[in-house]
Structures are given as structure tokens and as C-alpha cells.
Amino acid sequence: MTLTEKLKKWYEKNGRDLPWRVKGKAHQNPYEVWISEIMLQQTTVKTVLPYFERFLKRFPTIADLAEAPIEDVLLLWQGLGYYTRARKLHECARVVTQKYNGYFPADRKELMKLPGIGPYTSAAIASFGFNLPEAVVDGNVIRVLTRLNGWEDPVTTIADQINAFAEELTKASPCPADHASAIMDLGAGVCTPRSPLCPFCPFNQDCVAFKTGKTENIPNISKLKKEIKKGYVFFIENKQGQILIRKRTEKGLLSGLTEFPWNTDESFPFKAQWQITDKTVKHVFTHFDLTLTIVKTQVDSLPENCDGFFVFPAEFKNYPFSTLMQKVIKKMSGEKKKNTLLP
Numbered sequence: 001m002t003l004t005e006k007l008k009k010w011y012e013k014n015g016r017d018l019p020w021r022v023k024g025k026a027h028q029n030p031y032e033v034w035i036s037e038i039m040l041q042q043t044t045v046k047t048v049l050p051y052f053e054r055f056l057k058r059f060p061t062i063a064d065l066a067e068a069p070i071e072d073v074l075l076l077w078q079g080l081g082y083y084t085r086a087r088k089l090h091e092c093a094r095v096v097t098q099k100y101n102g103y104f105p106a107d108r109k110e111l112m113k114l115p116g117i118g119p120y121t122s123a124a125i126a127s128f129g130f131n132l133p134e135a136v137v138d139g140n141v142i143r144v145l146t147r148l149n150g151w152e153d154p155v156t157t158i159a160d161q162i163n164a165f166a167e168e169l170t171k172a173s174p175c176p177a178d179h180a181s182a183i184m185d186l187g188a189g190v191c192t193p194r195s196p197l198c199p200f201c202p203f204n205q206d207c208v209a210f211k212t213g214k215t216e217n218i219p220n221i222s223k224l225k226k227e228i229k230k231g232y233v234f235f236i237e238n239k240q241g242q243i244l245i246r247k248r249t250e251k252g253l254l255s256g257l258t259e260f261p262w263n264t265d266e267s268f269p270f271k272a273q274w275q276i277t278d279k280t281v282k283h284v285f286t287h288f289d290l291t292l293t294i295v296k297t298q299v300d301s302l303p304e305n306c307d308g309f310f311v312f313p314a315e316f317k318n319y320p321f322s323t324l325m326q327k328v329i330k331k332m333s334g335e336k337k338k339n340t341l342l343p
């Protein structure tokens with residue numbers, strides 16, 4: 001039996017049932033495939049499932065998404081993180097609606113011209129949405145393929161080799177969509193980063209890493225050293241009990257989201273009687289780890305040189321706060337009751 005045949009057999013019995021997947025053929029709606037793929041970037045399947053359901057309920061078609069204000073999209077994205085994805089998603093929906101009459105092109109090169117769709121996502125839409133023989137290579141797939149071949153070189157130096165082998169397997173499969181799902185499922189559930197379940201793997205007779213006892217060393221992924229950043233987040237209350245919030249600029253980190261003023265240089269935005277609390281929030285970004293200490297004060301009115309506006313805490317739910325800022329809200333809930341803000 002060939003590798004693809006072994007994988008097919010394993011998948012028929014063990015493949016996951018997911019709402020954005022149809023076994024044995026392409027998904028009937030590439031729009032749903034696209035939504036799921038964008039959500040799944042940097043996010044687990046378990047986390048994505050309820051978001052996917054809510055999103056499709058609110059935006060059942062690409063036209064619904066294209067017509068919606070970006071604020072509605074960001075609100076539904078709240079908690080998923082990496083908000084640039086949501087902005088690009090919205091932009092892409094508009095382009096597909098206007099330029100392609102609401103239908104994704106069934107061609108990987110065309111797909112890559114769309115906002116927010118890179119090499120990986122284009123391959124995923126082509127495969128899952130159109131059953132085209134495009135190799136879908138994510139971290140799970142890389143792990144399976146490098147272990148199977150016993151490739152110990154750093155993954156970044158053998159990317160072409162990995163892609164070529166992935167393509168070879170994909171082309172040998174009668175159903176590329178199933179093949180892509182199968183190899184991902186194998187990586188997610190059997191060929192796991194730690195303690196892979198090799199005795200249950202359809203490739204255990206072929207796998208070099210298993211035979212040589214090197215599964216823990218492969219794939220060879222050199223970890224980048226992350227920067228550590230520290231700063232303050234400011235919880236500024238007026239006499240009416242409203243809190244100062246602001247909208248981030250349209251570009252860059254957490255763009256377009258609502259936030260409390262914060263910085264990473266531990267300076268204060270204006271002169272006031274600041275109280276540094278013992279509360280901190282931590283958040284892991286792609287390139288750095290951030291710890292913010294919550295600092296609070298009370299003011300009569302919006303200080304000069306300070307942008308933003310005041311809202312009551314009960315209104316926070318109407319604004320798209322990032323996960324980082326939601327942590328601040330959680331830490332500060334109960335503060336009003338205890339009346340611990342400065343007089």
C-alpha cells in the first residue's frame with residue numbers, strides 16, 4: 001500500500017468531523033472554508049468552533065460580510081486576537097464581491113492576489129474549497145513529513161524539499177481535500193509535538209524518525225528569542241464614573257480596536273495623582289511578551305493632549321476591545337464597588 005493509500009484508510013476511520021469540512025469532496029461553499037482558515041491562523045480548532053458558528057450566523061454570505069461595517073466584524077472577532085486578520089477578511093470580502101461577483105476564483109494564483117490570502121491560505125481554499133491538487137503545508141504537516149523522512153536539518157533550510165514531498169503525496173491522492181485534512185489530523189492527533197502515538201500511526205512501518213528513535217528531535221525548529229516588554233495601562237475615571245477609552249489607529253498592532261491608554265515606556269500621559277496598583281496583565285504577542293501594570297486616577301474632564309472619550313463600564317460590551325484590554329476589564333471589574341479609585 002502506498003503512503004497516500006495508508007493515510008486515506010486511516011482518515012476514513014479517524015478523520016475529524018468539522019463544520020468547514022466535507023469528507024470525500026470539496027466543501028460546497030469556499031466562503032466557509034476561507035472563514036475557517038483565517039480564524040485557524042494562530043488559533044486552535046477548539047477555540048475557533050464557537051466563533052465560526054457565530055460568525056456565519058451573523059454573516060451567512062460573503063455579501064453580508066462585505067456590506068457590514070468593520071466595527072461589527074471586529075466585535076465578533078473579539079477574543080480571537082490578531083485583529084489584522086479581521087480587517088483583511090473584511091477587505092477581501094469586498095474585493096471578492098465587487099471584482100469576482102461574490103465567488104472565490106478556483107485558482108491558487110488568483111486567490112493569492114486577494115487581501116490577507118497568502119501561500120498557505122490560497123492552497124487551503126484551493127484544496128478544501130475546490131478539491132484542487134494543491135499541497136496544504138502547515139506546522140502539523142511539516143512535523144509528519146520531516147519525521148517520516150527523518151529530515152533533521154532546520155525546517156527553514158529544507159522548506160522546498162518539504163513542499164516538494166507534500167506536493168508529490170497530494171498529486172497521488174484521488175481526493176486532494178481529504179488528503180490535506182487527513183495529514184493535518186494525523187499531525188494534530190497522532191504525530192503530536194511531544195510523545196507521538198506512533199503505534200497508532202498508519203506510517204509507523206515507513207517512518208524513519210520512529211525507527212531511529214528521533215521523534216523528539218524532528219522537526220528541527222530553532223526558536224527565536226522573544227523580546228520582553230513592560231509598561232502601564234491607564235484606567236482613568238471621571239466624576240460620573242465613566243472610564244476613558246480610545247480607538248487605536250487604523251494601522252499597526254491591534255489597529256482599529258478600542259483600548260485604555262497604555263504605553264511600554266512606563267511614563268504617565270499627563271500630570272495627575274496616579275495610583276500604581278498591584279494588578280498586572282500579561283499578553284503574548286507574536287514577536288514579544290508584554291506585561292502591563294494597571295495605573296488609575298480620577299479626573300474632572302478630559303485632560304489636554306489626551307485623545308479618547310469617556311464611557312460607562314456597562315457600555316464596554318459595545319466596543320471591540322482586544323484580548324489584552326479585556327484582561328484589564330476583568331482585573332478592574334469590582335473596583336467601582338469597592339470605591340478604591342482616588343477621590
Ligand code: SF4
Pocket residue numbers: 144147148190191192196197198201202203204207208209210215
Ligand atoms: S510513526 Fe510516529 S513519528 Fe512517524 S509519522 Fe507516525 S506518529 Fe509521526
